[in-house]
Amino acid sequence: MRAVPSLRTAKRAPLLQVLKTSAAAIVAWLVSVIALDQPLPIFAAIAALLVVQPSVTQSLTKGLERSVGVIGGVVLAYLVGQFLGNASWIVLSVIVVSLLIAWALRLGPGSTNQIPISAMLVLAIGDQTPAYALDRIIETIIGAGVALILNALIVPPVLLRPAHLAISRLLRETADALDALSAALRMPVDAPTAERVLERARSLRPLRDAAADAVAAGEESLAFNPRRSRHRRVLENDAELLARLSALVTRVIGMARALRDHRDPTLHREATVQAIATELERAAHDLRLLDRDPDGEPPTVTAELPALTAPLAVATPHPEHWILIGSLLEDLRRVREEIVGGRDN
Template sequence: MKFVTTLVIARRSPLLQVLKTSVAAVVAWVVAGFVVQQPLPIFAAIAALLVVQPSVTQSIEKGLERSIGVVAGVVIALGAGQIFGTSSWVILMVIVLAVLVAWLLKLSAGSANQIPISAMLVIALGGQNAEYAVDRIIETIIGAMIGLIVNLAIVAPVIVSPAHTAVLLLTKHTAAALESLASALRVPKTDAELDVLLADSRHLKELRDVASAALRKGADSLTLNPRRSKHHRILHRDRELFAMLTVLVTRTLGMARAIHDRYDSDLATDPVALSIAQELERAAHDLRLRGRSPSEREAAPPTRELLTLTAPLTVLTPHPQHWILIGSLLEDVRRVHEEIVGDDGTS
């Protein structure tokens, strides 16, 4: 059921993340209890639980959201408690007022949810006690700071490997799609095979979106991360490769759609179509080569290291029947050529 799948994720979070969250909550509880002399420093523990995130940047964001939400909620609760008391209808009024304040200030979801929660707890537990309200703010700041420190101190998370894997997968499938396009020009295809060709090319957009999200998470995990230096080069290379792949995916899908809509089995006998097929195969080879790391390139046989794309094809006399399709493919192949080997034909 779809409802169940939203409750259960496909993969557990790393055990280290669980341990870090637990450590942060325990330390925040102990420290806050000592500082504010409160036997149950719940606000500190909650702040620590929320702040320990998969990346340092997210931890800072959550810390700010939590702190802003608590301060605003405490101010609203304290003001309402001083004026109206602590009746049940006052608590309801404070909740509604806190939600409206968050909406008027255009606060993020984290802060917007935190304001009414903090306001409700403070007025219900502390009432008109200003000292109690101030202690909750101090608790929250302590919990947020400890959560951030723990996230930094205990192996600050680096999420570069999933991004690298996603980009390599996109490279692999894009190269395979280019070879499939070449095959469609060389060998007559059925309608069902053309449908599969178009579906596979459309799937590249999904892989592109996955890679884009993974790269954003990877970059986010390196921001303000003390371990960023040795991972930054890999991520930078993957982002450059992804920028090229973004264009190639668009061009590949365009060629697949053109071949699917204007396909003719006679293309297999058209010399220009066969030349385009050869260029597409070369493009697939060169794309796989670009996807390798420098160390993998050095280990590969020298004859396999050479980019095979030649100068872009030119046609002086278009085919009277296939000229629309051929013209479209030539333009897309030209753009593919420029992306892989550059405008001047050099890598």
């Protein structure tokens, strides 16, 4: 583990994002110069730089945080300047008071940091007059508004592909886990094998969480996005598939845990267990049929009819096996419901 974190990111931000941020700062500066007759409208430029974000939703959030912070900081600085002046110790005291006010109001980090910054700038380089304070507030609103408009109009990103890829990976790994569980039921299972099957099933959890985060990012990228109507249905389909996969992950982990806890060297001799193994393999096959890739053809292994059959006819199991078999059958029933329901939709 490195003592100092890297200053560089693994992936560059899109060049378009850099150009939009630059354009927003320039336009906000020019608009403020013309509208307010201010030669150096730094509040407008700072607001524009901070408000341009990867999504329109994030830009709106940053714009609100920035505006609230500037208004609070400017008003506080004006009041303090009128009665106490702008001595060095006054500026330091205002910083502390600003942070305490933000803490008491439970403001977010953007507004919390912006209040003392705005107050400090006004006290240090500005005039403590109502006109000056009002101009700084208007500057900030201009900068935030320009940034929000440009970010919404100039090709706002739609993060659908990452969500689809994350869900597709989760689907394939879940199908592989079903295959692994099926293979384990067809032979005598020792403790290490049962533990490996369970660990593989548990490895689906971080993939499920990553897919959920990707879908949330996609939903955020569509909010207030002018292109949202063209992409909304695609994301809704992915979110629906994610809900089914989340239920499947829970079932697969439960089946693997039941096998680990109640394994028996003679379990594979049960006819019902062999039938369950066959159905799990068919479930994995049919699950792969749900993998919708908009840019390609389905793989050959899944380019055929669904294989899941009707519910099993269960023979009376050995007394030592009935708890495990009953648990597997219930989970298999729910797995089948999720897959068949998703296929029918």
